Amino acid sequence: MWDIGLPEMLVIAIVAIVVFGPERLPEFARTLGRWVRTVRQMADNAKADLQREMGDDFTSLRDELKGLDPREMIKGAVDDDEPDRPSDGDAKSGPAKSPGQRPLEAGEPAPFDVDAT
Numbered sequence: 001m002w003d004i005g006l007p008e009m010l011v012i013a014i015v016a017i018v019v020f021g022p023e024r025l026p027e028f029a030r031t032l033g034r035w036v037r038t039v040r041q042m043a044d045n046a047k048a049d050l051q052r053e054m055g056d057d058f059t060s061l062r063d064e065l066k067g068l069d070p071r072e073m074i075k076g077a078v079d080d081d082e083p084d085r086p087s088d089g090d091a092k093s094g095p096a097k098s099p100g101q102r103p104l105e106a107g108e109p110a111p112f113d114v115d116a117t
Contacts, residue, residue: 004012020028051058066072104110 016025
């Protein structure tokens, strides 16, 4: 969910020790753990209630809401833009190439577009 690595965790731990002190830190961690567990249970219960009440409609609603996720939108757009063509190195057609292009000869320099740089 969050992209937190080891350096960020160390900074959070140091700040927590400074703010709460080493004596109260274990008590605070237990309280935070209980709170997170309670929130997760509430979310799971609400999801189970919705699923029980809505039945198959819940599944379709969940799929529709998943489609609103920006990552899913981009993934769908990228998948739709891929043309159906043989993969690179296909035995029948050789390597995939764009229309109007030819392979370079040995020692031939690659094309260079001054306006594109």
